[in-house]
Amino acid sequence: MPAASDGAISGASEPETPEAETSEPYAAEPARRHTAEVRVEWEALRRRAVELMERAYAPYSHFRVGVAGLVDDGRVVAGCNVENAAYGVTLCAECGMVSELHATGGGRLTAVYCVGGDGQALMPCGRCRQLLWENGGPDCLLMTPEGVLPMSAVLPQAFGPDNLRHAEG
Numbered sequence: 668m669p670a671a672s673d674g675a676i677s678g679a680s681e682p683e684t685p686e687a688e689t690s691e692p693y694a695a696e697p698a699r700r701h702t703a704e705v706r707v708e709w710e711a712l713r714r715r716a717v718e719l720m721e722r723a724y725a726p727y728s729h730f731r732v733g734v735a736g737l738v739d740d741g742r743v744v745a746g747c748n749v750e751n752a753a754y755g756v757t758l759c760a761e762c763g764m765v766s767e768l769h770a771t772g773g774g775r776l777t778a779v780y781c782v783g784g785d786g787q788a789l790m791p792c793g794r795c796r797q798l799l800w801e802n803g804g805p806d807c808l809l810m811t812p813e814g815v816l817p818m819s820a821v822l823p824q825a826f827g828p829d830n831l832r833h834a835e836g
């Protein structure tokens with residue numbers, strides 16, 4: 668299958684473009700595209716997030732979460748929450764997504780859609796906003812219950828990599 672031909676960035680109105688299996692871990696790294704060239708297909712991202720939400724491991728809270736993110740080269744990465752009998756060890760869906768991001772070639776997140784069990788937009792927890800900031804920065808777009816917002820609005824005055832650079836003098 669062609670890499671990076673995901674529905675989230677493909678042309679406009681092809682019905683039912685299969686959007687799974689976008690990232691082949693050992694495939695050659697596709698050429699990076701500038702963020703502005705990648706058109707965000709929010710509904711495709713939402714569908715992918717819902718697919719992952721349905722795979723969540725949430726036997727304790729029954730609060731299932733899925734998330735999908737568009738990478739600046741057109742890949743789509745995704746994750747689901749994974750609970751643990753030791754509650755504090757629970758992994759948010761964004762943890763899995765960020766792991767897939769790096770495991771499949773890295774890059775920057777440009778758009779993220781997180782959903783709850785109802786398939787609707789769900790705000791990432793505070794910790795996960797930090798994850799999105801690290802891997803997408805202030806311009807990464809997030810679908811929220813109030814519409815699309817940049818991370819700079821979702822995590823204002825964020826602590827991030829720049830702070831550490833400044834500390835080095």
Ligand SMILES: [Zn+2]
Nearest residue numbers: 759792794795
């Ligand atoms: Zn979280």
